[in-house]
Amino acid sequence: MSRSSLSLARRSLLSGACALTLASWGAPLLAADPIKIGLVTALSGQSALAGEALSRGLQVAIDEVNAKGGLLGGRKLELVRRDDESNPAKGVVAARELIFREKVAVLFGGLDTPVSMAIVPIVNQEKVPFMGPWAAGTGITKNGASPNFAFRVSAVDETVDIGMLSYAQRAFKAAKPGLILINNPWGESNEKGLKAALAAKGVTPAGIEKFEGNDLDMVPQLTRLKAAGADTLFLVANVGPSAQVVKSLDRMGWKVPVVSHWGPAGGRFTELAGPNGKDVHFVQTYSFFGKQGPVGERVIKAMMAKYPNIKGVSDITPAVGVANAYDALHLAALAIAAAGSTDGDAVRQGFYKIDRYEGLIKTYVKPFNTSDHDALGSEDYVWAQFIENRIVPVGMK
Numbered sequence: 337m338s339r340s341s342l343s344l345a346r347r348s349l350l351s352g353a354c355a356l357t358l359a360s361w362g363a364p365l366l367a368a369d370p371i372k373i374g375l376v377t378a379l380s381g382q383s384a385l386a387g388e389a390l391s392r393g394l395q396v397a398i399d400e401v402n403a404k405g406g407l408l409g410g411r412k413l414e415l416v417r418r419d420d421e422s423n424p425a426k427g428v429v430a431a432r433e434l435i436f437r438e439k440v441a442v443l444f445g446g447l448d449t450p451v452s453m454a455i456v457p458i459v460n461q462e463k464v465p466f467m468g469p470w471a472a473g474t475g476i477t478k479n480g481a482s483p484n485f486a487f488r489v490s491a492v493d494e495t496v497d498i499g500m501l502s503y504a505q506r507a508f509k510a511a512k513p514g515l516i517l518i519n520n521p522w523g524e525s526n527e528k529g530l531k532a533a534l535a536a537k538g539v540t541p542a543g544i545e546k547f548e549g550n551d552l553d554m555v556p557q558l559t560r561l562k563a564a565g566a567d568t569l570f571l572v573a574n575v576g577p578s579a580q581v582v583k584s585l586d587r588m589g590w591k592v593p594v595v596s597h598w599g600p601a602g603g604r605f606t607e608l609a610g611p612n613g614k615d616v617h618f619v620q621t622y623s624f625f626g627k628q629g630p631v632g633e634r635v636i637k638a639m640m641a642k643y644p645n646i647k648g649v650s651d652i653t654p655a656v657g658v659a660n661a662y663d664a665l666h667l668a669a670l671a672i673a674a675a676g677s678t679d680g681d682a683v684r685q686g687f688y689k690i691d692r693y694e695g696l697i698k699t700y701v702k703p704f705n706t707s708d709h710d711a712l713g714s715e716d717y718v719w720a721q722f723i724e725n726r727i728v729p730v731g732m733k
Contacts, residue, residue: 370414371407371678373398373665374434376427376455377446377470379419382576386447386602389657390469391417394444396638396658397665407672416440420451422574427451428458435464441678442467442668444661447602448574449473449493449522459485463680465687467668469660472496472597473525477709485684487709489664489697490656491598493522495714496619497529500595501537503719504568507617507730508593514542514566516557516581518549518573518599526572526597542566549577554584562590571596571616578616579608586612593617601654606722613722617730620720621712622659622697624649625728631696635662650726663695667703667711 375394377387398413406412416438418430427448434440435458442465445452452471459466460481468476468488477486504510515530517523523546534541542564545557558581561569571581571594578600585592596618606613624636639646639658652658670693671686672678687704694700703711719730 369411371411371672372414372416372434372438372440373668374431374438374440374443375415375417375446376420376430376434376443376451377417378422378448379417380421382604382608383422383447383574383602385604386470386575386654386657387419389652389654390444390446390661391415392639392643393469393658393661394665396635396642397662397669399638399642401666401669407669408677413669420446420448422448422451424448424450424454428454431455431458435459435462440464441672441680441683444469444664445476446470449476449525450520452476453521456481456486463684465668465671465680465683467664469664470657471522473522474529475521475525483681483684484709485680487667487687487704487711489667489703489711490660491619491621491712491717492710493525493597494529494532496597496717497526498533498536499619499714499717500530500570500597501533501539503617503619504570504593504595505537507719508568508595510568510593510595512540512542512565513568513570513595514561514564515544515570516554516561516572517544517546517570518577519546520549523572530570547573547577547581549574551577552580553587554581555588558584558588558590562588562592566592568593568595572599573597574599575603575605576608579605579610579613582609582612582616586610598656600722601656601720601727606725615721617719617721620654620718620727620729621656621716623718623720623727623729624652624655624659625726631694635659635696653725653727655727659696663693663697663700663711666695667693667700 379387402412420427444467447470449471466486472491472493474493477488543561547554594616598619670690671683674689675682675686720727
C-alpha cells in the first residue's frame with residue numbers, strides 16, 4: 337500500500353472514530369434536552385397572586401416528575417413563563433413566543449378567559465396541546481375545532497352557572513336573582529350559561545347588568561337591579577371589578593347575598609373590597625383547609641419546603657391555582673409519556689390514553705375523551721368565602 341493510500345486509510349479510520357465518539361456524546365446530550373412547559377398568565381397586576389399560584393402548582397408537580405427521572409428516557413421538565421398582564425393581545429404575543437421560540441411541548445394558559453380564547457385558535461393551528469388550569473370560559477375547550485388541542489383542569493362556566501343557581505336557592509332561597517357581569521367574553525360565556533340554568537328551573541331574573549373592567553362605580557346598575565326586586569346577585573368578574581361591586585353595594589347600603597364565580601379568589605380581594613368582601617360566596621375546586629389525603633399532605637409539605645413565605649395552609653392561596661395546575665401538569669406528563677414523544681398531535685392523543693391518576697383534587701379515571709376535554713365536573717366544586725385573608729369553605733372558621 338502506498339504512503340498516500342495508508343494516510344488516506346488512517347484518516348478514514350480517524351474520521352470514523354470521531355464520528356462514533358460524537359454519536360456517543362450526542363445521544364445522551366439529546367436525551368438530556370429539557371422538555372419545556374410553557375405558562376402564559378398574569379404575573380403582574382391585581383391577579384398576580386393567582387398567576388403565582390399557578391406557577392407554584394406547576395413547579396411542585398414538575399419537581400416531582402423530575403425527581404422520578406423525568407420523561408422520555410430521562411428528559412427533565414422545565415417551566416418557561418410569560419406575563420400576559422391579563423391582556424389578550426399580550427397573551428397572544430407571549431403564546432407565539434413560547435410556541436415558536438421556546439418550542440414548548442404543552443402550553444398552559446392562565447387566568448383570563450379573554451386571553452385563553454385569543455390563544456386557542458393559535459394552538460389549534462400550530463397543533464400544540466393547550467392546558468387550562470384556571471380560565472373557565474365554556475368556549476375554551478368547546479371551541480368547534482377538529483382536532484381540538486385545548487384541554488382543561490378547572491371549572492367550566494356552563495357547569496358553574498348551574499351550581500350558582502342551585503347554591504343560591506339552597507343557601508339564600510333565591511327566587512329572583514339579578515345578574516351583574518363583566519362586559520367581556522367571560523361575562524358573555526356566563527350570561528349564556530346563567531340564562532340557560534335559570535330557564536331550566538323556570539326562574540326569571542330580575543335583570544342583567546354589565547360593567548367595564550375599569551369601572552369604579554356600579555351603583556347605577558345595582559340600583560336598577562334593586563328596583564327590579566333582585567333578592568340575590570350573581571356576580572362574574574375578576575378581583576378588581578368584583579371589589580368595586582362590593583364597594584358600590586356599601587355606598588348604597590344594600591345588604592343582598594352575593595353568589596359569585598371564582599373571580600374574587602384571584603388576588604387582593606379583601607384588601608380591595610373592604611370588610612364586606614367576606615359576605616361574597618364563590619365557587620372553588622379545592623381547599624387545603626380540613627383533612628387532607630396523602631397527595632394533599634405531600635403538596636403542602638413541598639410548598640412549605642420550597643417557598644419560604646408559606647408557613648401553613650392559609651398561605652397557599654388561591655388554593656385552586658395551585659391545585660388545578662398541580663393536577664394538570666401531572667396529567668400532561670402522563671400524556672407525554674403515553675405519546676412517547678413531544679410531537680403535538682401525539683401528545684393530544686396521549687391525553688385520551690390516560691387511564692387513572694390519583695391526583696390532588698380527585699382520582700381521575702379516563703379524564704379526557706374526544707368529545708369532552710374537561711377533567712372536572714360539578715361534583716368537584718366547593719363553595720368558599722374569605723375569613724380575614726383566608727379562603728375557606730363556607731361554614732368553616
